[in-house]
Amino acid sequence: MISTSSITEPMVPERYVFRGFTKETPDTFTLTLEPENEASGTLFQPGQFSMLWVFGVGELPISISGQPWQRDRLVYTVRSVGQATHALVSQKVGGDVGVRGPFGTGWPIEAARERDVIVVAGGIGLAPLRPVIYHVLRNRKQYGRLVVLYGARSPRDLLYRKELSSWAREPDTQVLVTVDYGGIGWRGHVGVVTTLFKYARLQPSRSITMVCGPEIMMRFVTRDLETYGFKREEIYLSMERNMKCAVGFCGHCQYGPYFICRDGPVFPYENIRPLLEKYEL
Amino acid sequence: METLERIIAEHPFFAGLDHGFITLMVSCASNVRFKSGTSILKEGDPANTFYLIREGRAAVEVSAPQHKPIIIATLGLGDILGWSWLLPPFQWKFNARAVEDVRAIALDGECLRTKCEENHDLGYEVLKRFAQIMEQRLDATLLQLLDVYGARR
Amino acid sequence: MSEERRRIFHADQIEKLIEALGRNGYEVIGPTVRDAAIVYDRIEATGELPAGWTDEQKPGLYRLKRRGDQALFGYAAGPQSWKKYLHPAEVQLCSAERRGGSFRVLNNNEVRPTPRYAFLGVRACDLAAIDIQDRVLTGDKYKDPIYERLRRGVFIVAVQCTQAAATCFCASMGTGPRARSGFDLLMTELTSAEGHRFVVDTGSKRGAEILAELQTTPATGADLHEAEAAVDLAANQQVRSIDTTDIQDLLYQNFDHPRWDNVAARCLTCANCTMVCPTCFCTTVEDVTDVTGDHAERWRRWDSCFTLSFSYIHGGNVRNSSKARYRQWMTHKLASWIDQFGASGCVGCGRCIAWCPVGIDITEEVRAMREGNNHGNT
Numbered sequence: 160m161i162s163t164s165s166i167t168e169p170m171v172p173e174r175y176v177f178r179g180f181t182k183e184t185p186d187t188f189t190l191t192l193e194p195e196n197e198a199s200g201t202l203f204q205p206g207q208f209s210m211l212w213v214f215g216v217g218e219l220p221i222s223i224s225g226q227p228w229q230r231d232r233l234v235y236t237v238r239s240v241g242q243a244t245h246a247l248v249s250q251k252v253g254g255d256v257g258v259r260g261p262f263g264t265g266w267p268i269e270a271a272r273e274r275d276v277i278v279v280a281g282g283i284g285l286a287p288l289r290p291v292i293y294h295v296l297r298n299r300k301q302y303g304r305l306v307v308l309y310g311a312r313s314p315r316d317l318l319y320r321k322e323l324s325s326w327a328r329e330p331d332t333q334v335l336v337t338v339d340y341g342g343i344g345w346r347g348h349v350g351v352v353t354t355l356f357k358y359a360r361l362q363p364s365r366s367i368t369m370v371c372g373p374e375i376m377m378r379f380v381t382r383d384l385e386t387y388g389f390k391r392e393e394i395y396l397s398m399e400r401n402m403k404c405a406v407g408f409c410g411h412c413q414y415g416p417y418f419i420c421r422d423g424p425v426f427p428y429e430n431i432r433p434l435l436e437k438y439e440l
Numbered sequence: 441m442e443t444l445e446r447i448i449a450e451h452p453f454f455a456g457l458d459h460g461f462i463t464l465m466v467s468c469a470s471n472v473r474f475k476s477g478t479s480i481l482k483e484g485d486p487a488n489t490f491y492l493i494r495e496g497r498a499a500v501e502v503s504a505p506q507h508k509p510i511i512i513a514t515l516g517l518g519d520i521l522g523w524s525w526l527l528p529p530f531q532w533k534f535n536a537r538a539v540e541d542v543r544a545i546a547l548d549g550e551c552l553r554t555k556c557e558e559n560h561d562l563g564y565e566v567l568k569r570f571a572q573i574m575e576q577r578l579d580a581t582l583l584q585l586l587d588v589y590g591a592r593r
Numbered sequence: 594m595s596e597e598r599r600r601i602f603h604a605d606q607i608e609k610l611i612e613a614l615g616r617n618g619y620e621v622i623g624p625t626v627r628d629a630a631i632v633y634d635r636i637e638a639t640g641e642l643p644a645g646w647t648d649e650q651k652p653g654l655y656r657l658k659r660r661g662d663q664a665l666f667g668y669a670a671g672p673q674s675w676k677k678y679l680h681p682a683e684v685q686l687c688s689a690e691r692r693g694g695s696f697r698v699l700n701n702n703e704v705r706p707t708p709r710y711a712f713l714g715v716r717a718c719d720l721a722a723i724d725i726q727d728r729v730l731t732g733d734k735y736k737d738p739i740y741e742r743l744r745r746g747v748f749i750v751a752v753q754c755t756q757a758a759a760t761c762f763c764a765s766m767g768t769g770p771r772a773r774s775g776f777d778l779l780m781t782e783l784t785s786a787e788g789h790r791f792v793v794d795t796g797s798k799r800g801a802e803i804l805a806e807l808q809t810t811p812a813t814g815a816d817l818h819e820a821e822a823a824v825d826l827a828a829n830q831q832v833r834s835i836d837t838t839d840i841q842d843l844l845y846q847n848f849d850h851p852r853w854d855n856v857a858a859r860c861l862t863c864a865n866c867t868m869v870c871p872t873c874f875c876t877t878v879e880d881v882t883d884v885t886g887d888h889a890e891r892w893r894r895w896d897s898c899f900t901l902s903f904s905y906i907h908g909g910n911v912r913n914s915s916k917a918r919y920r921q922w923m924t925h926k927l928a929s930w931i932d933q934f935g936a937s938g939c940v941g942c943g944r945c946i947a948w949c950p951v952g953i954d955i956t957e958e959v960r961a962m963r964e965g966n967n968h969g970n971t
Contacts, residue, residue, distance in 0.1 A: 169735045170686045170878075170891070171700050214689060214696050215882035215889035240907070254694030282589035312589035339584045341511040346539060349499065349511045351583040357517050373588040379579065401906050403878045406735035409896070410875035411903060413925065416932035421733070437848055439917035 169406045172212040172257025173199070175233065177250045183318045187283065188248045189224065189236045192256055200230035204265025205290030206397060206425040209233065210405045212257030213250070217243040220402045220420075222287035223261060227294055233258065236286035236318060262405045264425045266291050267395055271367035275303040277359075277389075279380050281310050281352055281372025285318050287397050287424075288371050296329055303366075305332040306359050310352030310376070313340045333359055352376065353383045363388040370428075371397040378435050381428050394428035415440060444471055448545055452518045453492050453569055461562050468551035474498075474538035481522060481536040488530070489546045490522035496542035501535045513581075514539060520573050525549030600809035601816050604782075604789040607665060608639045610750070613806040614711040619748050622678060623713035624671065629657055631671040633678070636713060643668060650758040650943065652952030662784040666714050669758035670942050674871030675719055678710055679743050680726060686739075686878065686891040696889075702739060711748035715776065717769030718761075718942040720751055722871035724775055728934050729874050739893075748799070751776035755783075755823035757830040760943030762956055765834035768940040770827040778804060781820040792820040833946075833956045835927070836963065837937065843962060844928040848920070852961050857916035859951045864897035866945035866953075867922065872938045873897070898922050923958060 165171075175192040182188055192211075194200045208222045225234030239245045250256060268291060276295050278288050295302045307326060311317045317336065327334035335355045337348035348355060352372075368389055370377050377396050384394055398419050403409040405420045412419040415434045417426070434440055445466050448454055454462060472491070474480055480491065480498055491498075497516050501509035512534070515521055521544070524532050530549070556563030614621050615637070623636035626643045636642065648668040649656045660667050689696045715723070727744065730737040754761075754770040763769030772779055777800030780791045792812050795801040812820075867873040877896035882889045896903060899918050904911035912918050930938030939955070946954045 166735055168700060168703075168738055170893070172687075172698055174696070174698065212891075214691055215880055215886060217880050218878065251694055255696050257689075257696075257698065310589075312587065316589060337514075339587065339589065341514075343508050343510065345511065347514075348497075349514045351580050353583070354513075354516075354580055357519075375586055376583065376588050379583050399906060400911065401904050403876070403896075407733055408730060408735070408737055408874070409877060410898065411877070411896070413921075413929070416929040418933070439912050439914060440848075440921075 169259065170404065172210070172218075172259050174255050175258045177252055177254050177256050178232070179252060180248065183236060184316050186240070187236060187238045187316075187318065189234060190248065190250075190256075191225075192233045192235070192258065193231060197231060201233070201261065202230055203227055203233070203261040203290075205268060205294055206265035206287055207261035207263050208287070208405075208424065209235070209258050209260035209262070210402070211235065211247060212259070213243060213246045214255070214257070216246045218257070218259075218403075219243050219247060220262075220399075220405060222397075222424075224286040224289050225293075226297075227290045228297065236283065236289075238283050259405065262420055264423055266369050266397075266425050267367060267427075268294055271295075272301050273303065275306065275362060275366040277306045277308070277361065277366050277368040279308045279352060279368060279370045279372075279384075281376040281380075282312065282316070283318070284370075284372030284376075284397070285309055288369060289319065289322075291369060292326060296326065296332075299330070303331070304360070305329070306361065307332075307334045308352055308355045308359060309335070310337045310339070310355070310372075313338050313342055314345045314347075335359060351379070353379055356383060356387055361387065363390070363393075366393065368394045369397075369425075370394065374398075374435070381432070381435075391429040391432060392427060395425055396428055396431055397424045398426055398431065399424060444469060444545075447471060447494070451492050451494060451545060453520070453573070457565055457569075461565055464555055464559065464562055465547070465552065465566075468548045468555065470546050472544050472546040474542040474544070476538055476541050478538050479535065480538055480542070481532045481534070483532055483535050485532050486530060487522060487524035487532050488549050490520065490525045490549060491544040491546055493517055493519050493521060494543045494545065496538060496540040496544075498536050498542050499539045501537060503535060509535060509537075513584075519577075520570070523570075523574070525553075526570070598795060599812040599817060600793050600804065601790055601812040602793060602807055602809040604665065604791065605639075606807045606809070607642070607791070609807050610803070611636060611638065611713070613803050614713075614748065616806075617803065618709055619711035620708050621711045621713055624666070624668070626657065630655065631657065631668050633671075633673050633675070639665070642666075642714075647756070648758060650760040650947040652760070652946050652954050653949055654952075655947045663789065664755075664782055664784050666752045666782050667756065667784075669754060669756070669761055670716060670718065670944055672869050672944065672948055674869070674942075674944070675712055675715065675723055676726060676871055676874070678708075678712075679723065679747070680730065680740055680874060681743075682895045684739055684893050686893050688888065688890045691887045691889070702742065707742045707745075709746055709748075710743070711750065713750045713752075715749050715751045715772075716754055716942070717751065717772040718763040718766075718940040719871055720749070720772050720775045721763075721766075721768035721940040722942070723749075725872045725934070725936065725938060725940070726874060728936070729872075732934070748803070749776045749796075750778045750780065751796075753779065753781045753824050754827040755781065757827045758943060758947070759832055760946040761827075761831050761941065762833040762835060762943060763941035764828045764831050766837070766937065766939055766941035770824050776800070781823060783816070783819055783823065785819060787816075787819075790816075792816055833943065833954070835939070835941070835956050835959050837927075840937075840959070841928040841931055843959075844924045847962055850962055850965065852958065852965055853916050853920050855961070856919050856953060856958055857914065859953055860915050860919045861951060862899040862901075862915045862918055863950060864899040865948045865950065867897040867899060868895065869944040869948045870926075871940060871942060871944070872926075875903075898925070923955060926955075927959070 221235045224236045341349040400412040407421040499511045503509045642665045730740040751772045776796040779794040926938040
């Protein structure tokens with residue numbers, strides 16, 4: 160796999176062009192970036208992230224959210240919460256964005272072959288998992304059932320609504336969605352994503368489960384998964400911490416003995432479990 | 441057609457329950473259906489019957505003066521709808537409505553309370569199971585309250 | 594180190610050494626007295642070295658004192674370490690020029706000339722620290738090109754300690770006072786009645802070449818014996834130590850030990866320890882622009898895990914309390930580092946002990962945690 164960042168100059172951003180964006184929710188946008196010239200595109204493993212640089216403002220670690228077989232573009236879903244993310248989503252189409260990466264470990268799509276793939280996502284956590292769904296659907300025969308369990312704050316915070324519907328129509332695929340606050344007019348599930356387990360046809364012994372969302376949500380979900388009979392070694396999480404370099408030099412992303420940029424962001428639950436309970440680790 | 445006893449025995453709530461106790465509870469139980477859209481419980485009504493959901497989805501709602509009712513939670517297979525039968529003043533605090541066709545086991549609260557008073561072993565088994573369901577609901581509600589997806593400031 | 598290779602020269606040859614290094618294209622960096630401390634800076638003559646000075650160090654205390662002799666390297670370690678030069682506190686990563694919506698990135702490090710340093714007076718602990726930073730910054734998948742450029746070709750003149758400060762504990766960390774490898778020249782300073790001289794050993798071909806430009810004679814058995822004894826003295830004088838047995842378990846399993854509250858009550862999170870520590874490597878990146886907004890630069894600066902926003906994500910800091918930050922630093926330095934890089938991050942130089950304004954002693958913290966380790970009770 161070719162990387163945009165050279166091993167020898169990992170801190171220098173490469174120029175990508177901002178080609179388009181979609182508004183997913185009132186504060187979340189999906190951006191499409193294309194390399195300067197076609198030859199210099201990159202592939203990525205589902206679960207990996209890039210460092211996106213906004214000229215003169217700063218850099219952000221953002222999970223890659225597009226189709227992993229497409230070399231000619233990189234797609235990101237970004238929530239605008241502060242100065243840097245706001246600057247990123249406010250770029251004019253046609254302008255440049257700096258890209259470094261892809262970095263980090265990916266979801267275990269190889270280990271999941273022949274098995275049921277369970278994707279549990281909370282909020283913007285669906286973005287780093289979307290490439291897994293794309294990959295499984297594109298290589299349908301290599302995998303067992305696909306179950307997507309997705310929880311968001313409220314109906315207007317749901318990402319990728321059209322895709323959720325079309326995924327649900329795929330063979331051997333179950334997509335269940337819930338919200339914390341239904342509001343008026345929502346007739347679907349209301350409650351946290353763990354309440355969806357009972358509606359999903361789950362067979363823990365033949366599944367690989369991938370979980371992504373706020374840390375609190377992942378703690379509740381993994382605990383419930385264990386109660387349901389899922390083995391710790393077959394559950395994977397994506398963790399997040401402050402990052403300045405993404406290549407293991409700046410020290411900011413350390414989580415216990417791990418550098419999240421290098422040993423993660425995807426971790427087997429087995430390794431992370433003792434750390435999740437440690438307050439202020 | 442399945443006997444009521446078999447239906448009860450198969451419901452997750454009764455897993456592991458002594459056969460003798462199941463028989464005791466059958467006399468307090470009946471098999472019910474609610475069509476999609478119909479009301480199951482009304483706020484303020486006496487809380488006599490509660491439901492073990494077998495199939496379908498029910499929404500727990502709160503009504504507010506200015507607008508349509510707000511769904512707080514949706515319940516499905518294995519969930520218990522209604523706890524107010526257990527403790528005074530035995531009155532429903534929320535509304536519940538079938539969002540899809542619901543099939544459930546209805547249990548007469550007063551009948552069950554009496555049986556549990558007569559047979560404390562039965563009472564203990566019932567309360568143990570209730571405690572577990574309540575713990576799950578409480579955990580889920582706590583997580584819901586935390587508003588984990590909300591933007592942190 | 595064969596005995597035949599060991600030479601000896603008179604202290605006045607140090608001047609020749611500095612000149613020889615200069616002639617061979619090196620910028621000599623060595624110790625000098627400034628602002629009541631022994632710091633590292635450009636050295637052009639022997640007169641700039643801290644002749645006759647030593648350092649008195651205790652928790653929270655560092656003072657220079659006059660020696661009875663004119664030893665040039667008669668001190669332990671000052672507030673600076675060689676990371677000042679190899680892993681600079683402020684360095685530009687790249688710059689960019691913008692026109693309209695497009696920009697062009699310039700990697701100025703590739704064109705900027707890299708200084709060629711000769712480090713004069715590298716202690717065994719600091720040699721170990723350089724080795725550790727080599728591992729951290731160039732030993733994995735990604736290499737830090739700035740560190741590599743500065744590190745490549747550095748000429749190292751190691752000088753073994755012949756006395757220890759009260760804060761030193763390199764012996765217990767296995768990093769000194771003897772230097773074993775990683776140097777071009779290794780010297781031990783003798784100031785006995787036989788004369789002010791240096792026993793010297795070469796560690797590389799170019800070390801031998803530089804040495805050949807000095808006037809040296811073969812070291813006698815007596816010289817070597819005196820040098821060995823002097824280094825032994827430095828080891829025996831050490832009053833502090835860390836017992837590193839099972840130190841990973843000790844720290845990992847005592848995440849909630851009450852001792853952390855005890856040290857948190859004292860720690861100011863001033864970050865002094867991380868600045869003086871020769872192995873601390875954390876940095877941050879800052880973006881700056883000029884007034885027009887069309888010229889941007891990315892700067893890398895030293896950072897410290899003690900700063901509040903070091904662990905900032907999503908509107909909050911993960912490590913809010915000083916307890917969490919001290920615990921992170923000490924656990925990383927002594928335990929996690931081993932998992933990450935195969936060896937301890939601490940070289941026993943004792944700088945953090947002397948330069949902590951409230952005198953927190955890392956060796957004491959380890960001891961307290963071991964002794965209080967009855968299921969976490971103190």
